[in-house]
Amino acid sequence: MRLIFQACSMIFTLGNLVASQSQSPGWKDAISTSIINFNNEKMQITWTARKLFLNKNVSFSYTFDEGKNKVWKPCPTYLLDQDYNSGCLFKTEGPTLAISIRNSDGSKELFSKTLKSDFYIKPNPPENVTFFWKGDTVTVSCNKPERAVKCLRLELQYKSKFDKDWQSRTSKCCSVGEQGFDPRKCYSFRVRLKRLAPYCNVVNYDSDWKAETFWMNGTLLESCDDIKSQSNTVIVLSCLLAVLLMMLVLLILLCKWQRLQKAVMPAIPDPKYIFADLFNDHNGNFQEWIDKTDHAMVETKVEYEEPECIIEAESQQDEKNSDKQGPQEKSFSFSKAAENNDPKAAQIACLMPTSNTIASFAGFQILMNDDMYVML
Numbered sequence: 413m414r415l416i417f418q419a420c421s422m423i424f425t426l427g428n429l430v431a432s433q434s435q436s437p438g439w440k441d442a443i444s445t446s447i448i449n450f451n452n453e454k455m456q457i458t459w460t461a462r463k464l465f466l467n468k469n470v471s472f473s474y475t476f477d478e479g480k481n482k483v484w485k486p487c488p489t490y491l492l493d494q495d496y497n498s499g500c501l502f503k504t505e506g507p508t509l510a511i512s513i514r515n516s517d518g519s520k521e522l523f524s525k526t527l528k529s530d531f532y533i534k535p536n537p538p539e540n541v542t543f544f545w546k547g548d549t550v551t552v553s554c555n556k557p558e559r560a561v562k563c564l565r566l567e568l569q570y571k572s573k574f575d576k577d578w579q580s581r582t583s584k585c586c587s588v589g590e591q592g593f594d595p596r597k598c599y600s601f602r603v604r605l606k607r608l609a610p611y612c613n614v615v616n617y618d619s620d621w622k623a624e625t626f627w628m629n630g631t632l633l634e635s636c637d638d639i640k641s642q643s644n645t646v647i648v649l650s651c652l653l654a655v656l657l658m659m660l661v662l663l664i665l666l667c668k669w670q671r672l673q674k675a676v677m678p679a680i681p682d683p684k685y686i687f688a689d690l691f692n693d694h695n696g697n698f699q700e701w702i703d704k705t706d707h708a709m710v711e712t713k714v715e716y717e718e719p720e721c722i723i724e725a726e727s728q729q730d731e732k733n734s735d736k737q738g739p740q741e742k743s744f745s746f747s748k749a750a751e752n753n754d755p756k757a758a759q760i761a762c763l764m765p766t767s768n769t770i771a772s773f774a775g776f777q778i779l780m781n782d783d784m785y786v787m788l
Contacts, residue, residue, distance in 0.1 A: 443459060443464055443513070443522070443523045444459070444460065445457055445458065445459050445511075445523075445525065446458045446459075446499075447527065447532045447615075448532055448534050448617065449504055449529050449530070449532040449533045449534065450504075450533075450534055450536070451533065451534065451535055451536045451557075452504055452529070452530070452533050452559060452560075453503070453504055454501060454502070454503060454504060455474075455501070455502055455503070455504050455509065455529060456491075456499060456500075456501050457472070457474075457499055457500050457511055458491060458498055458499030459498060459499065459513065459523075460498070461493050461496045461497060461498040462493060462494070462496065462498075465496070465522075468496075468515075468516070469496055469497055469516045470497055470513050470514065470515060470516060470522060471486070471487070471497070471513070471514050471515070471516060471517075471518050472486075472487040472490070472497065472500040472511065472512070472513055472514075473485060473486050473487065473511070473512045473514070473518075474487070474500070474502060474509060474510065474511045474512070475509075475510050476505040476506035476508060476509055476510075476529075477510075478508055482510065484512065485502075487500035487501075487502060488500075488501075488502055489501040489502065504529055506529070507528055507529055507530050508526070508527075508528060508529070509526070509527050509528075509529045510524070510525070510526045510527075511524065511525050511526075511527075512524045530560075530612075531612075531613055531614040531615075532613065532614060532615060532617070533560070533563075533607055533612075533613060533617065534607065534617035534618070534619065535557065535564060535605040535606075535607055535617070535618075535619040536557075536605070536619055536620075537604060537605070537619045537620050537621065537622045538554035538555070538566065538586065538603055538604065538605055538619070538622055539554060539555045540554055540555045541553070541554045541603055541622055542554070543601070543625070543627060543632075545627075545629075545630035548591055548592055548593045548594070548595070549589060549590070549591040549593070550589065550590060550591075550593055550601075550627075551587060551588070551589040552566070552568050552587070552588050552589070552601070552603055553566075553586055553587040553588075554566065554585075554586045554587075554603065555586065556585060556586050557585070557586075557605075560612065561585050561586075563607055563608050563611070563612035563613075564585040564586075564605050564606065564607060564608070565582050565583065565584060565585060565605070565606040565608065566582070566583055566584070566585050566586050566587065566588045566603060566604075566605060566606075567580060567581070567582045567588070567603065567604050567605070567606050567618070568580070568581045568582070568583075568588045568590065568601065568602075568603050569581075569601070569602050569603070570590070570599050570600060570601045570602075571599065571600055572594070572597040572598065572599050572600075573597070573598055573636050574597065578602075582606065585605065588603075595628075595629035595630075596629075597628065598626060598627070598628040598633065598636035599626070599627050599628070599636075600624055600625070600626055600636065601624065601625050601626075601627060602621045602622060602623075602624045602625075603621070603622045604618055604619045604620065604621045604622060605618065605619040606618045606619075689701065
């Protein structure tokens, strides 16, 4: 049964081809026409006017009526080639079309033809094309046309920026899938609808390509050329960020080093700046400087008072012996002990030469006696 059906289909197709080639006598091989049925909505018939009708204009009429009572309609919109009629554009109104080309006033027929308009359909580009990404697989789909879906195929073409030629994949309308896409590459995609021939079309008409789109790892881009500029921008920003981070780290390390240096090796005060007048005005002569700065002396670090000496009545001989011994010594009690009325502390005697004095000045301790000054 299947073979019988295919044979009948071929016979039907051949019959339509023979019918479509019926022409007026004398013009069978002289006129060649181009017939396009745009999505079964508009018909476009064109011919080579300059070669066939040199310096002559022709008229065109058509009808979709069948039988003897045909109503011919004049061409509503002519296509021109250097001011000569070279084609006609009109609305598709049925499956069977008859055309007629006549002289300029329509009195003489120059060419006629009957054809099946459904065999010359050129589909429109696919509508509402969507891309679905899952890993390295992409599935492209579009809306189904209202008519003749079985005669259509959806073709997907793609290439990366490293490919010279397009890779093609065709599937039934209206979804096609492909796998093996590298997420690190940018791809260009385009899709169109194909009309099957010779089962559905006499001429292999494909739709125009849908606008080209650019994708990378499931992300829509304006162009694959933007990847270079974006990568350059990322590199520059990364370098600037690295430099700023290095400067920040160096600054932190410098602050830490200064703190560590101060903790390990504290700065030693230079007496040159503390006693500037001693070195600048007196050239380091301490005796001359101290004589002129007596008024700047602060009160002594430890103040001494000369209280009454507490002499224990052990023996007068010890007293006499003490009078015979070297320099005379005096026993002093601390002022703090006196203030605290501590009897034991008051008995503690500090034996020092009377001529010796300890004074503090500008943070230094100075021991003064009759012969010399010593800075402590």
